[in-house]
Amino acid sequence: MARKSNHANKVLSAKEHEKTVKEALKYASLKNHEATVQETVRGFIVELPSPSGVLAALMEKSAEMNAQCATLMQEMSAATNTRERGEKRRHYNQLTKKLQAYWTVIGKLMDKNVVRDDWNVQEEQASEPETKAKAPKPKAKAKSPKKAAAKKLYTKKQLDDLQYKDLQLLCKKHGKGAGGNREKVTKRLLSIKE
Numbered sequence: 001m002a003r004k005s006n007h008a009n010k011v012l013s014a015k016e017h018e019k020t021v022k023e024a025l026k027y028a029s030l031k032n033h034e035a036t037v038q039e040t041v042r043g044f045i046v047e048l049p050s051p052s053g054v055l056a057a058l059m060e061k062s063a064e065m066n067a068q069c070a071t072l073m074q075e076m077s078a079a080t081n082t083r084e085r086g087e088k089r090r091h092y093n094q095l096t097k098k099l100q101a102y103w104t105v106i107g108k109l110m111d112k113n114v115v116r117d118d119w120n121v122q123e124e125q126a127s128e129p130e131t132k133a134k135a136p137k138p139k140a141k142a143k144s145p146k147k148a149a150a151k152k153l154y155t156k157k158q159l160d161d162l163q164y165k166d167l168q169l170l171c172k173k174h175g176k177g178a179g180g181n182r183e184k185v186t187k188r189l190l191s192i193k194e
Helices: 002-013 015-030 051-078 082-111 117-133 145-150 156-161 164-173 182-190
Strands: 036-041 044-049
Touching: 002 015, 002 044, 002 051, 002 082, 015 044, 015 051, 015 082, 044 051, 051 082, 156 182, 164 182
Parallel strands: none
Antiparallel strands: 036 044
8 A cells, every 4th residue: 555655655755746736735724634755754743745645635736617608608608799708718718728638647646556545435425335235146047948939020931931032122121231152141131149
């Protein structure tokens, strides 16, 4: 477990994700979520970003930003003034750039098997009823060859009495391919069940 955490911490400490992690920590502090962990490094207690806390904050913030993008799209389509539409478009572009950065970090954290803390609780609650509800399924009995033959729509003798063109028409009627020689067409028709 510690190794997974180390790999996730490498994702959070990467330079390209520094701005995104800071925004996630800021968002988490505004919403009173825990996104940091206190660890002892070389004898000093240091607050480091928690991978699961950052993941939760980024997911919540990206959900809010998706809603903002949706309203901006509606406002852009309703705007008649080109200047106003341009301002909304620039704001929309900024939001989508941030969202792309968030999704990159979210994806990398999930690749490192980081899960939100509240997901663990939901998984445990969901798994309890499933284990109680599962019952062994009875095995299906093998069908006897006589019953399978009785359920065929056509018999070999019936099809042998028909002309090739009639066999093709029957195939088309049942949605089967009508191409091929007489044997193939007959085989397709014999596979049709009632």
